[in-house]
Amino acid sequence: MAIFKSRLEVPAAFAARYLRRVPPARVDVAVARQDAVFEKIRLRNMSLSKYAMRNKTFEADDLRNVVGPAASRRYVPQGYTVRSGTDHFSTTPSTGRIAQRSDRVDHLALVDYAQSVFDELVDGANVPAAFIGTFARAVDLATAAGAATPLSFGVDVAGLADAIFEREEIRLVRANAGMHQALTQAQVKEVLDELAAVLEVRPEGKLFGLHALADGARVGTVALNRARIALRALSLPISADVEVESTAYAVGQDDDRLALRRYLDSRNGFIVLFDDLALAYIDGALFRDEGLADGGAAFLRYLGTDPLLDAVTDEKGTFTTAHTVFDPDSTFGVVVNSIAAGDDVLLCDDLGDEWADFIGLNSTSSPRRISFYHAKHGELSLGAGPFHVSVSQAMKNLGRMSLPAEPVARKLPGWRNNYVSGSGVQTAVPKIARGTAAGLEDAFEQARNAPDAIRRVFIVTSSLSRAAVEATFAEIARVRTH
Numbered sequence: 001m002a003i004f005k006s007r008l009e010v011p012a013a014f015a016a017r018y019l020r021r022v023p024p025a026r027v028d029v030a031v032a033r034q035d036a037v038f039e040k041i042r043l044r045n046m047s048l049s050k051y052a053m054r055n056k057t058f059e060a061d062d063l064r065n066v067v068g069p070a071a072s073r074r075y076v077p078q079g080y081t082v083r084s085g086t087d088h089f090s091t092t093p094s095t096g097r098i099a100q101r102s103d104r105v106d107h108l109a110l111v112d113y114a115q116s117v118f119d120e121l122v123d124g125a126n127v128p129a130a131f132i133g134t135f136a137r138a139v140d141l142a143t144a145a146g147a148a149t150p151l152s153f154g155v156d157v158a159g160l161a162d163a164i165f166e167r168e169e170i171r172l173v174r175a176n177a178g179m180h181q182a183l184t185q186a187q188v189k190e191v192l193d194e195l196a197a198v199l200e201v202r203p204e205g206k207l208f209g210l211h212a213l214a215d216g217a218r219v220g221t222v223a224l225n226r227a228r229i230a231l232r233a234l235s236l237p238i239s240a241d242v243e244v245e246s247t248a249y250a251v252g253q254d255d256d257r258l259a260l261r262r263y264l265d266s267r268n269g270f271i272v273l274f275d276d277l278a279l280a281y282i283d284g285a286l287f288r289d290e291g292l293a294d295g296g297a298a299f300l301r302y303l304g305t306d307p308l309l310d311a312v313t314d315e316k317g318t319f320t321t322a323h324t325v326f327d328p329d330s331t332f333g334v335v336v337n338s339i340a341a342g343d344d345v346l347l348c349d350d351l352g353d354e355w356a357d358f359i360g361l362n363s364t365s366s367p368r369r370i371s372f373y374h375a376k377h378g379e380l381s382l383g384a385g386p387f388h389v390s391v392s393q394a395m396k397n398l399g400r401m402s403l404p405a406e407p408v409a410r411k412l413p414g415w416r417n418n419y420v421s422g423s424g425v426q427t428a429v430p431k432i433a434r435g436t437a438a439g440l441e442d443a444f445e446q447a448r449n450a451p452d453a454i455r456r457v458f459i460v461t462s463s464l465s466r467a468a469v470e471a472t473f474a475e476i477a478r479v480r481t482h
Helices: 012-018 024-031 107-123 130-134 157-166 185-195 260-266 307-311 331-339 384-396 398-402 405-415 440-449 466-481
Strands: 037-045 055-059 075-084 087-092 097-101 137-139 150-155 170-176 179-182 199-204 207-212 218-224 229-234 243-246 270-274 279-282 285-288 345-348 358-362 369-376 418-420 426-430 432-434 454-461
Touching (some): 024 075, 024 087, 024 097, 024 107, 150 157, 150 218, 157 185, 170 185, 207 229, 331 369, 331 454, 358 440, 369 384, 384 398, 398 454, 405 440
Antiparallel strands (some): 037 055, 037 075, 087 097, 137 285, 150 199, 170 243, 199 207, 207 218, 270 279, 345 432, 358 369, 418 426
């Protein structure tokens, strides 16, 4: 079915009951043809972590020249624009929207266009462009039934918030004494905060129960059908009686308002993760990231090792007024003595307005290098939580890697002092581990103005074993093979 609409919306309840969308893989065949040049793509992360970058958009004349494989992993395409010859096409696979940029045409031309799209969707046998294959790909949900078990469930809170605040398409309401009242901004925040909690999925016969991680309470159910995952129940204390209205109507006048659970189900507004780490159910479709199937080679090349980290017992070490260097068995000491050995300027920026634990500059390499080092220590673990904390800290300071002049000028006096520990010990450890106080300002200015400077971020931690990560990826590949 093709729907050409202007000021017309298909009710969500009608669509959920009577319509089934074309699988995203078929849309790719119809739109992302072999000769297609990708100009824009919008991506959604496969993770439920609040520390992950949820969405990102790339736009260029030809994305193949600017988006590498590392930027593609663990991301699902939610919409893209391509050009094929002189024609321009765009699609949003999650909604079934396919468009072609053209001059205004009459209805018979629209019929011909729809028929040509039908032919591609139904009979198209071409393999889609290689570029789209670098991202997670849609797979048949039925083929995963029985082979993978759902483990985690999360509402797409960001998408819901955008519909409320950014696009202003919907509002949240509650019934009070027979009248519906719109939730205040504070009440909406309470609802969104509650929905942001990740829930554990447990098998319960033909259904799967949703359980709170804190106390194990059962708060909902999902059903794995052949075509989609359905949210059958969701009852959380704050949001249980919340309903969703269209903003096209005055408050209380939308006769097609839906309970929040039904709205999320009809819009596929949730994510489900599985015991097969390569899988994620997003926007009503199952996606597989093949980057995990090759033993994690694309990921492992970003993990380096250093034998000095084996002896680390603390992040910063102990401090006395007599200390002149960081303890060699601390992560800070390993950064100074080994990890950042190639930097001719290295300073400690720990505590206060912290950009990184250490900032390094290399003026002898060509091109110059600017390095931020984030040092951590902990028990060996493959848990995502501690590692994500380090990642989020690194990500929020990426903008500082341009070394803006005014903030650097404000920080220079502090960098020329000795290190003061978090407990207030005035040590004799210079914050400038390498380089000179007199040459610091000039070193930063030269690095800032270098047009080809390479900017690097290191998370230096004793809590992650590369061998353990490699073994885990190998096991993932082995299980999938068998």
